[in-house]
Amino acid sequence: MVKLNKIYTKTGDDGTTALVSGPRRLKDDLRVEAYGTIDEANSAIGIARLHMQGMPVLDAMLMLIQNDLFDLGADLATPDTGETPAHEPLRIVETQVARIESDIDQLNADLQPLKSFVLPGGHSAAAHLHLARTVTRRAERLMVTLARGKGEIVSEAALKYVNRLSDFLFVAARHANDRGLADVLWVPGKNR
Numbered sequence: 001m002v003k004l005n006k007i008y009t010k011t012g013d014d015g016t017t018a019l020v021s022g023p024r025r026l027k028d029d030l031r032v033e034a035y036g037t038i039d040e041a042n043s044a045i046g047i048a049r050l051h052m053q054g055m056p057v058l059d060a061m062l063m064l065i066q067n068d069l070f071d072l073g074a075d076l077a078t079p080d081t082g083e084t085p086a087h088e089p090l091r092i093v094e095t096q097v098a099r100i101e102s103d104i105d106q107l108n109a110d111l112q113p114l115k116s117f118v119l120p121g122g123h124s125a126a127a128h129l130h131l132a133r134t135v136t137r138r139a140e141r142l143m144v145t146l147a148r149g150k151g152e153i154v155s156e157a158a159l160k161y162v163n164r165l166s167d168f169l170f171v172a173a174r175h176a177n178d179r180g181l182a183d184v185l186w187v188p189g190k191n192r
Helices: 030-049 056-076 094-108 124-148 156-176
Strands: 016-018 024-026
Touching: 030 056, 030 124, 030 156, 056 094, 056 124, 056 156, 094 156, 124 156
Parallel strands: none
Antiparallel strands: 016 024
């Protein structure tokens, strides 16, 4: 159980932050950037959820994802050092990846086939979901870079989850756009 009584501790005044496992890192450390960007994606999803009137199934899926993103943040904030931890760290697991894949399939089943790339827009929920998608892609790029770093481990399940999440957000945006009927399509060379 997480218990937060005091919001400011002043321990970060020197430009560092503590990871869950205890060590301090600079606030611009790649690992901190990765879980901070996951937090940003979660906030963007929260804004999209404000526009989900009439979309209870999609809203429920997004609520589960928001919880998963806190799990992913905890996963990234608890580096795997190869040593036996004092407490079992929270990790993204394959069942979370499988659930998001199932949700993608469910939403995608009703969509109109794509005939062009989709521009972010249409319904306000769709526009916000596209923003969340691009933030998620940035988080994924940071996680991939982090995983290549010396001594840094990012689990395969965490990388899969964030990759599927951006796919989910694309399909969810199309679903919010009247199942693709209200998608705003790219017209190549339209303004030449």
